[in-house]
Amino acid sequence: MTAYPAPVGCSAAPAGFGAPAWTPVQPVSRTSLLTALILNLITLAGGGIAAGMLVMSGVSSSEDSSAVFGAFFLVLLAINGGFAFLTVIGSLIAAIRHGGASRFFSLTAALLVILAAAGVVLLLAAVIAVGVNNSTLTDDQMGLIGLGVIGVMIVSPVLTLLSVISSIIAFTTAKR
DSSP: OOOOOOOTTEEEOOOOTTOOSEEEOOOOOOHHHHHHHHHHHHHHHHHHHHHHHHHHHHHOSSHHHHHHHHHHHHHHHHHHHHHHHHHHHHHHHHHHHOOHHHHHHHHHHHHHHHHHHHHHHHHHHHHHHHHHSTTTOOHHHHHHHHHHHHHHHHHHHHHHHHHHHHHHHHHHHSOO
């Protein structure tokens, strides 16, 4: 019996009794990578909106509107934390399902979102510390906390943006 080469798009497989000498190659779905990318974009947008609410709370002229913006900030922060968690899970699933550069960039995206979320947790702790200890903090301490908040508001979105870029690279380098 003559063995023929596998057609294009098929892999060679050992022939059994009555079986062909090749089997079709199943394409790998990139759905997990696309899902992680979409969740990452939602996390980035939600973080930007939450940061805007925090700024509006700080520059608002009345205490009532400042309290409303602060409440919106906390609600958006909680929702965004959920999306960040889902982004990490989605990126890890994508890393498990794919290999090579796609796996590396999916893991990088997950790590960057974790670092950004850690910064946001520190930001929230600073905001709560100022709210609880407002009367006992000195001006120097308030200034340091303010610098920390500004630093987190700059670094955390940059990390999330790098995570989005990493997710895009993971999606485009995945083998189809």
